[in-house]
Amino acid sequence: MRALLKPALLFIAIGVAIYAGLYFAAERLMLRTGHTNPFFKIATAREGAFDWVILGASHAMPLDFADFNARMERDTGLRILNLAGPGTGPLYNRFVLEHLLGRRRVRNVLYVADAFAFDSRTWNEERFADAKLLRRTPFEPAIAARLWDYALREGVDVRAVLDYASGFSKINNRERLQRDVWEGEAQFERVYRPSAAAVKKRVAYLYPEPVSEAARARYLEQLAAIAALARQAGARMVVVKMPVPAQFREQLPGEAAFDAALSRMLSAQQACYADFSAALDEPRLYFDTDHLNRAGLTEFVNHRLKAMLVSRDCAPPPAPRGGA
Amino acid sequence: MLFTSLEFYVFLVLALILFAVLPAGKRWAWLLAASFLFYGFTQPSNLLYLGAVTLVVLACARALERTAHRSARRTLLAAGLTAVLGSLVALKYYDFLAGQLSLPVLGLKAPVGYSFYAFSAASYLIDAYARRLPAHSPAGHVALYLAWFPKILAGPIDRATNFLPQLAGGLRADPARLVSGLQLIGWGLFKKVVIADNLAPIVDRSFAIAAFASPIDLLISVYFFAFQIYCDFSGYTDIAIGISLLLGVQLLENFRRPYLSRSTAEFWGERWHISLGRWFRDYLFIPLGGSRAGPIRLYLNLMLVFLVSGLWHAGLGYGVGWTFLVWGALNGAYQWAGVAARPVWRRVGEWAPRLRESTALLVLRVLLTFHLIAISWIFFRAKSLGDAWLILKKIALNLVEIPSLLPRFPFTADHYTAFALIAFLIGIEIVDERRSIFQRLAAAPVALRWGIYYLAIIALLLLGRWQAREFIYMQF
Numbered sequence: 001m002r003a004l005l006k007p008a009l010l011f012i013a014i015g016v017a018i019y020a021g022l023y024f025a026a027e028r029l030m031l032r033t034g035h036t037n038p039f040f041k042i043a044t045a046r047e048g049a050f051d052w053v054i055l056g057a058s059h060a061m062p063l064d065f066a067d068f069n070a071r072m073e074r075d076t077g078l079r080i081l082n083l084a085g086p087g088t089g090p091l092y093n094r095f096v097l098e099h100l101l102g103r104r105r106v107r108n109v110l111y112v113a114d115a116f117a118f119d120s121r122t123w124n125e126e127r128f129a130d131a132k133l134l135r136r137t138p139f140e141p142a143i144a145a146r147l148w149d150y151a152l153r154e155g156v157d158v159r160a161v162l163d164y165a166s167g168f169s170k171i172n173n174r175e176r177l178q179r180d181v182w183e184g185e186a187q188f189e190r191v192y193r194p195s196a197a198a199v200k201k202r203v204a205y206l207y208p209e210p211v212s213e214a215a216r217a218r219y220l221e222q223l224a225a226i227a228a229l230a231r232q233a234g235a236r237m238v239v240v241k242m243p244v245p246a247q248f249r250e251q252l253p254g255e256a257a258f259d260a261a262l263s264r265m266l267s268a269q270q271a272c273y274a275d276f277s278a279a280l281d282e283p284r285l286y287f288d289t290d291h292l293n294r295a296g297l298t299e300f301v302n303h304r305l306k307a308m309l310v311s312r313d314c315a316p317p318p319a320p321r322g323g324a
Numbered sequence: 325m326l327f328t329s330l331e332f333y334v335f336l337v338l339a340l341i342l343f344a345v346l347p348a349g350k351r352w353a354w355l356l357a358a359s360f361l362f363y364g365f366t367q368p369s370n371l372l373y374l375g376a377v378t379l380v381v382l383a384c385a386r387a388l389e390r391t392a393h394r395s396a397r398r399t400l401l402a403a404g405l406t407a408v409l410g411s412l413v414a415l416k417y418y419d420f421l422a423g424q425l426s427l428p429v430l431g432l433k434a435p436v437g438y439s440f441y442a443f444s445a446a447s448y449l450i451d452a453y454a455r456r457l458p459a460h461s462p463a464g465h466v467a468l469y470l471a472w473f474p475k476i477l478a479g480p481i482d483r484a485t486n487f488l489p490q491l492a493g494g495l496r497a498d499p500a501r502l503v504s505g506l507q508l509i510g511w512g513l514f515k516k517v518v519i520a521d522n523l524a525p526i527v528d529r530s531f532a533i534a535a536f537a538s539p540i541d542l543l544i545s546v547y548f549f550a551f552q553i554y555c556d557f558s559g560y561t562d563i564a565i566g567i568s569l570l571l572g573v574q575l576l577e578n579f580r581r582p583y584l585s586r587s588t589a590e591f592w593g594e595r596w597h598i599s600l601g602r603w604f605r606d607y608l609f610i611p612l613g614g615s616r617a618g619p620i621r622l623y624l625n626l627m628l629v630f631l632v633s634g635l636w637h638a639g640l641g642y643g644v645g646w647t648f649l650v651w652g653a654l655n656g657a658y659q660w661a662g663v664a665a666r667p668v669w670r671r672v673g674e675w676a677p678r679l680r681e682s683t684a685l686l687v688l689r690v691l692l693t694f695h696l697i698a699i700s701w702i703f704f705r706a707k708s709l710g711d712a713w714l715i716l717k718k719i720a721l722n723l724v725e726i727p728s729l730l731p732r733f734p735f736t737a738d739h740y741t742a743f744a745l746i747a748f749l750i751g752i753e754i755v756d757e758r759r760s761i762f763q764r765l766a767a768a769p770v771a772l773r774w775g776i777y778y779l780a781i782i783a784l785l786l787l788g789r790w791q792a793r794e795f796i797y798m799q800f
Contacts, residue, residue: 018782159330
């Protein structure tokens with residue numbers, strides 16, 4: 001057996017060197033193909049402070065589709081960084097914000113709230129272990145340390161830390177040559193044809209477990225922690241709910257209870273809150289069951305969001321006459 | 325715990341460390357504890373089923389040892405087999421039959437791996453009855469034989485006559501076994517996560533929408549499924565045999581390049597799921613009279629064996645349904661055709677011995693056997709008999725046009741990867757058929773050998789699908 005030890009150690013050493021080479025190549029390739037991942041955006045953003053940072057799940061993502069973020073920056077004269085991610089709940093959003101605030105000055109935080117993201121571990125603790133997110137997150141010791149901290153304190157799977165630190169998902173990325181674009185971005189110009197079956201399927205996907213008060217309370221606490229982080233960093237926090245079609249909104253379970261709990265928590269935190277969920281009902285303004293397309297987003301931003309971004313006022317702008 | 329999961333490898337390393345530090349005579353006790361931990365890890369209630377089967381086997385075997393009276397021994401064997409195999413039948417089929425016959429559904433479900441260790445238990449009882457077992461095996465050894473963690477989920481269905489003598493002298497791992505074990509684990513992982521799991525999404529997509537899929541899509545999926553199920557199952561058993569070697573146990577061989585078979589009899593008898601084939605041969609086919617009870621009995625016995633095999637396979641990842649019975653019957657019919665063709669084949673040998681041994685005919689026979697088996701896999705994989713029939717019909721009716729449609733088929737990078745992996749596998753199997761790849765590697769210079777190992781590891785890292793897709797046969 002001892003005769004095996006030396007060649008075995010040499011074999012392992014060469015293997016580790018090969019692995020390190022693959023890791024390095026995968027990291028470089030990821031930096032070339034990166035686009036949507038919030039940590040990639042932080043790592044590659046221009047120097048300087050941000051007037052607005054946008055956090056939330058996929059409903060906030062169209063604000064950064066195609067040229068939209070650049071257009072909003074041009075129209076408002078503000079610097080905006082959109083760090084929303086698909087299916088990311090408040091725990092993951094907090095993780096992103098902590099990292100950002102450690103390296104950049106932020107004046108305002110716009111949090112796009114979705115009830116589903118406050119209802120399940122799927123969109124919070126379990127989201128950290130998603131290979132699709134991990135493989136596009138640039139390696140930084142600070143992120144690894146924070147992830148480890150989240151594993152210890154917040155119940156994030158330790159495998160997510162191991163995966164991130166070892167770069168396994170990056171090396172094993174089957175889409176390594178493709179640009180990191182969320183599939184919704186390709187449909188941004190599309191017009192949605194209403195379908196009750198599609199809405200039902202989508203709602204079932206967003207709510208994998210029955211709505212639980214305990215889960216909501218836990219993730220509302222995470223939102224409160226985000227508000228506290230923003231306050232400590234001297235940033236103002238504004239929470240909004242994005243418009244969704246009536247057909248979709250009516251199928252959401254426990255939405256009224258969530259709205260009430262959210263309002264209570266936000267008034268305690270003295271954060272601004274505006275509910276735009278019923279602002280645009282027409283299906284032609286969406287590219288799928290619940291995401292605004294270019295036309296819808298243009299209408300929403302021009303008539304609602306822009307005023308909020310440029311104002312220091314908490315009150316949501318009034319609805320434009322005869323329209324949204 | 326899946327063989328492709330991180331927690332399994334943490335578990336394995338801990339198992340190996342304790343195995344190495346314990347004295348050889350005590351290692352079995354640790355491995356029994358480790359096997360219980362492995363089997364109960366995700367579903368502790370699994371241990372109740374395993375415990376019950378173990379107790380039945382031990383009680384019956386001990387009673388058989390003490391009893392000389394023939395009818396009492398028969399009664400004991402019948403009682404043991406009824407308990408073990410009856411529970412398997414009830415757990416697998418009661419709800420399905422209840423649904424068909426409008427009886428109350430009880431929500432029964434066999435725990436993972438039950439089909440495999442129930443058959444190991446049955447073989448133990450029959451061997452105990454036939455006095456083929458080593459005398460006075462300790463109860464812990466018998467429990468370990470049933471619970472042995474590398475094989476408990478999906479075999480091989482090892483025999484106590486092979487397993488128990490290895491425990492008697494204490495378990496030891498030698499360098500040659502370690503190297504062989506690691507080679508098998510690596511090759512098994514490659515077959516599972518690189519080949520099988522890269523084919524699976526293409527297959528799943530077409531079989532899920534058989535009514536809407538194009539004939540080319542279906543044809544490709546039928547071919548891909550043949551390789552997916554082979555790489556999935558043989559990958560699992562290679563890993564199981566490899567891990568066992570690391571722990572000083574040599575399990576029975578389970579696959580021997582099955583798609584190079586020259587007949588379906590060779591496929592089922594000598595190359596595919598060998599441990600199950602031998603189980604059926606020794607415990608069902610031969611006791612029924614085998615091939616010596618006259619031609620009619622031979623045909624009946626063959627069909628019965630394959631129908632029972634079909635029933636055993638039901639529930640394997642693709643639900644319990646009549647498709648498995650048809651799959652068994654079709655393979656039984658292949659055996660009938662093979663038996664009926666024997667005299668013709670013998671005459672061909674007499675008239676033209678060179679033709680019979682020619683490479684061209686050999687290749688034709690291999691291709692024919694592969695296609696017959698691939699057709700039977702359609703019934704194995706399809707959601708229903710209707711779907712299976714539809715797939716067959718769509719392919720058959722369009723077979724002539726398929727070559728002209730191929731250039732316009734929207735092949736993706738996934739298709740090309742899958743074709744390349746299958747071509748690689750076939751190449752390896754052909755080379756391996758002449759002389760074992762592992763023997764060739766052992767004779768190769770170190771630089772070449774290590775280069776091949778590193779290439780395999782890089783392929784596992786770059787091409788492997790590691791997102792914990794279950795092994796197909798584990799779902800039996």
